[in-house]
Amino acid sequence: MSTRDGGCLCGDVRYRVAGEPVVARICWCSDCQRIAGNGTANAIFAADAVSISGAVAEYVRTADSGNRIHHRFCARCGSHLFAHSSGRPGFLVVRLGTLDDPSSIRPRANIWTTRAPAWACMDGALEQFEGQPVFTPPPS
Ligand SMILES: [Zn+2]
């Protein structure tokens, strides 16, 4: 099974993901814009496919979707690496830009497009969702 490595800006947190993500998307929700200064590019993996080393801090907040989101970031440099949503138990969001090779996963949709700023650059070839698309976990 293929693996990918990633980590935070300062290098304290490193992680490895196994296999392919369930889905990869760019999110323009208000919370993502706050944490990233922009949309976030994310891949959703089965939580047990991700192994993490280093000190990860957490901030929990209710998102636009109504789900409780556990934002996880490096305790030292603050880089946002992961998120876990109460609406998707068993899955972990990985921020694509923290992969050592971010190009190795391609987002296939923009979500929360109604919250995107007027200057947002969106690839018209990708699927677009005005809000949170329904998440259908793959059969396990
Ligand atoms: Zn760090």
Ligand SMILES: [Zn+2]
């Ligand atoms: Zn978002």
